[in-house]
Amino acid sequence: MKQLNQEYQCAINMVIEIIGGKWKVLILWNLNEGTKRFNELKRAMPGITQKMLTQQLRELEEHGLVMRTVYEEVPPRVEYTTTDLGKKIQPTLFEMCKWGDLYAEEKGIQMNRCWSSYDFMEE
């Protein structure tokens, strides 16, 4: 499927390829709360299509940020959770979010703040 380039002028370009998808950071954020099922994620992200959710999850899995667990039941149950590598990027995402909030404030941009509370990072 989607492969990373071998040549990067800087690690950041790789990072952007890894988390730059339209929904990736949102997925990571939702999984940060804990393990979730497919439809649970879908409901948490209004506007995302099944195809996109599946695809973005697969790429996150291939890149080792998310783990997928299939339970052999009927009806099927599939759970997603972040790996250690995935958890380690969370502080970075918070940094991005904080700068975004600063930016929005200076530019007078209104937005939903899904990460409005950074409380559990403060400790």
Place this chain on the structure above:
Amino acid sequence: MKQLNQEYQCAINMVIEIIGGKWKVLILWNLNEGTKRFNELKRAMPGITQKMLTQQLRELEEHGLVMRTVYEEVPPRVEYTTTDLGKKIQPTLFEMCKWGDLYAEEKGIQMNRCWSSYDFMEE
């Protein structure tokens, strides 16, 4: 030209739109060293086309991360420098870079490390 959406589910998505362009972080990095001329930037980024450099610089300018100064001379001289807002995102970019290096190490990915030395951030 390129406008930001009004609706974001999270500030991070806005941030990714702002710096997610293929060359944006590279440009910001180069400008982090100080003011540079157009061709100076171009030479510093092998592979970038004139059109892309111009376009990405314009967008960074519109978003208030970069300032463009035109000197009315012959031949023309145009200089680019980061704004306060642009400088404030640098620590965040470093965080991304560090995670990228960690990721590359775990995955055994080789890459040029344009930010291999974080020395001046350590102080």
Place this chain on the structure above:
DNA sequence: CGGGATCCTCGGGGATACTG
């Protein structure tokens, strides 16, 4: 020197229908 104007390609991403 520092662009602008055009044309074109390719793949990200949406809509819809089907399935174990």
Place this chain on the structure above:
DNA sequence: CAGTATCCCCGAGGATCCCG
């Protein structure tokens, strides 16, 4: 429930040529 499988569109980004 958690996906495939198709079809299709649009826009990011490259190549090329022209300009004050």
